[in-house]
Amino acid sequence: MIVRDFDDVVEQGGAVSDAHWTSVRMLLADDGMGFSFHITFLEAGSEHTFEYKNHLENVYCVQGKGSITDHATGETHAIKPGTMYALNEHDRHTLRADEELVMACVFNPPVTGREVHREDGSYAAPDDMK
Secondary structure, X not given: OOOOOHHHHHXXXXXXXXXXXXXXXXXXHHHOOOOEEEEEEEXXXXXXXXXXXOOEEXXXXXXXXXXXXXOOOOOEEEEOOOOXXXXXXXXXXXXXXXXXXXXXXXXXOOOOOOOOOOOOOOOOOHHHHO
């Protein structure tokens, strides 16, 4: 069984920050679960374009308001507490935080814990992180 406290993870250096977001990496590849779990905070007023070419991601909004735009379809969806989205086709998307967003995120394959977004909005493939 794996049990972790959010504050302990932060204290032990488990938070990664990039331009206008912080991700607290609660469960990682080394934990052997086949996925990773993060709590991510996106600054109010920020906009992020991501495309996880090497990962699938599922996200659940815990707090805040914003929107997500699918680049392939042009569709924009509201994000608010209770909204879930899954990037099941490595979807290129833009996430906007009208208010600070607090998101629970799952990645498959799992991240190692130190990843930050590359210029194209993706994380490196797991084999490239070794």
